[in-house]
Amino acid sequence: MHLLFATSIVPDGVLASGYEIANGAIIAALRRAGVRVTVIGFTWPGKAAADPGNTVVLGAIDVRTESASPLQKLAWLGKALLSGLTFASAKLRAVSDRDVRATIERAGPFDGYVLNSVQFAGAFEKLFEDRPSIFIAHNVEHLSARENAAAAGGIFQRLLFRREARLLKLVEERLCQRARFVFTLAEEDRAALGIASHDRSAVLPLVTGASAPIRGGQRPIDCDAALIGTWTWQPNRIGLDWFLGKVVPHLRPGFRIRIAGHMPSGVTSTHPGVEFVGRVRDARDFVCGAAVIPLISTAGSGVQLKTIETFELGLPSVATSRSLRGIDHRPANCVVTDDPAAFARALEAAAADAHDVDGGAFHRRQVKALDAAVRAGLEKLGSVRQEVFA
DSSP, rough: EEEEEEEEOOOOSSSOOHHHHHHHHHHHHHHHHHHHHEEEEEOOOOOOOGGGGGEEEEEEOOOSTSOHHHHHHHEEEHHHOOOOHHHHHHHHTTHHHHHHHHHHHHHOOOOEEEEESSSHHHTTGGOOSSSOEEEEEESSSSEEEEEHHOOOSSSSHHHHHHHHHHHHHHHHHHHHHSSSEEESHHHHHHHHOOOOTTTTEOOOOOSSSSSSSOSSOOOOEEEEEOOOOOOHHHHHHHHHHHHIIIIGGGTTTTOEEEEEEEOOOOOOOOOEEEEEOOOOHHHHHHHHTEEEEOOOOOOSSOOOOOHHHHHHHHHHHEOGGGGGGSSOOOOOOOEOOOHHHHHHHHHHHHHHTTOOOOOOHHHHEEEEEEEEHHHHHHHHHHHHHHHHOO
């Protein structure tokens, strides 16, 4: 079976975000199942596809809102309003339907599509109706947009997020209805998308790499807690604001917290132990230098890749219940609480007696369940392919 994996940004070999880690895990699982996978999408400017022999590139594009100029943001907004597309999908309309169709034809022959998340599929929706498809819902995007609207500080941003939520709900409904099978990354998302039947959907348990991370010897501890993330992404920002505003005030003054990643304006803390360190050379080394990892998601849907990596590394953690969505097995050294004061107490207790566990068992469990779910979806796609092309 040959499938065209349609995605916004094609893999370039640098797993810089949870989205890219998830894509790598899913593509690898499809190939383990015997599928020939060709990826279609854009590259980041100055980046090349990691697997050019199995990738067709539509061009280079930078869709990051936080680094765009005011003029570029205005152009994207105008394109979204005129086209009736979401803001995220309008950013991808850098090429025409005709160009995308020609590129698709050059990639063939193939048996069906894997529509990877709603942004690219929503930008070129009509082009993917001629063959059976699998839809991968990384998140329930319309619910995330609603949460972003509720957390927005200004009326214009609030109205924009409300528009996104309304349009995203319609696009997600259409993609789910047309898909032969839907993959989500969290169990709760199946019900939220209205596809909870096992004949219609399955959860993809994810991993961060082909094998479990290997750590040698006892790790040096240079801070009590460490966080790293794309804090400009609104669901992450909501969790960070909760942590800094609700949890950190309960921590003793000497508790040392390092926060890595690009920090949007307005994020501060008066706690003497909080340090914003910006970009770090190696994210894994950075988190392994902490006694305990706070897993602080309070918004969004889908799965938290930071949680999966923490469990694969066997690191102690304190997690909100929202941080565990999409994960069936919780290690013994993970404490779960949504109460800010209890969260702070658990962090101090874990940092005082850091206890790592073997993350290999968690990784093996995830890979086994991931491969089983992928096979189930491919069986559904294969049956409809036989009906259509018999």
